[in-house]
Amino acid sequence: MTKERRFTSADLEAFPESEGKRYEIIDGELYVSRQPDLYHQFVCFQVATKLQQWCERSEEGQAVIAPGLIFADEDDVVPDVVWLSSRRMAAALGPDGKLHAAPELIIEVLSPGAINEKRDRELKLTLYSRCGVDAYWIIDWRQRRVEVFRREDARLVLAAPLAELDLLTTPLLKDFASRVADLFAGIPTEPK
Numbered sequence: 001m002t003k004e005r006r007f008t009s010a011d012l013e014a015f016p017e018s019e020g021k022r023y024e025i026i027d028g029e030l031y032v033s034r035q036p037d038l039y040h041q042f043v044c045f046q047v048a049t050k051l052q053q054w055c056e057r058s059e060e061g062q063a064v065i066a067p068g069l070i071f072a073d074e075d076d077v078v079p080d081v082v083w084l085s086s087r088r089m090a091a092a093l094g095p096d097g098k099l100h101a102a103p104e105l106i107i108e109v110l111s112p113g114a115i116n117e118k119r120d121r122e123l124k125l126t127l128y129s130r131c132g133v134d135a136y137w138i139i140d141w142r143q144r145r146v147e148v149f150r151r152e153d154a155r156l157v158l159a160a161p162l163a164e165l166d167l168l169t170t171p172l173l174k175d176f177a178s179r180v181a182d183l184f185a186g187i188p189t190e191p192k
Helices: 009-014 038-058 086-092 114-131 180-184
Strands: 021-026 029-034 062-065 069-072 075-077 081-084 105-109 135-140 145-152 155-162 167-169 177-179
Touching (some): 009 021, 021 114, 038 062, 038 081, 038 180, 075 114, 081 086, 105 114, 114 155, 177 180
Parallel strands (some): 105 135
Antiparallel strands (some): 021 075
């Protein structure tokens, strides 16, 4: 009987620095992906900016792009964007500068490829649901859609699939609203 190798956060620390690669561990399995493209990063910046503008008005919480998030030694990921209340940030931020508890809101912007989509739509959805994330947005900039998942009965469930003309809101952030189309402003409908 062969025992399958299970990766941990210590393994990530031992990997050599690698430009253009992102390493994540979900349930002990290692996932390696390429550095996201410009359109992906642009959408991350747009959504983080909108969240941060809300934070500045409300004086509550912080939006962060690509923080290290360690739920456990075998669950060490890098979400695209997170939002945490000030209270949760104080409890989640470890001395290593990484988060060690679930943010209230996590956003993943889909990267191309079946493996990347499966990781965000299935594996991370399950992980975030199990670890206590309150809301999860999956943004597909190619289709110009947002899937909004909310915690219900101790798990994340699809609450609303939104298209470009819809308004993105969340009960987590009182009076936060953004047109879905605004997240994709400046991105051509058919990127070259």
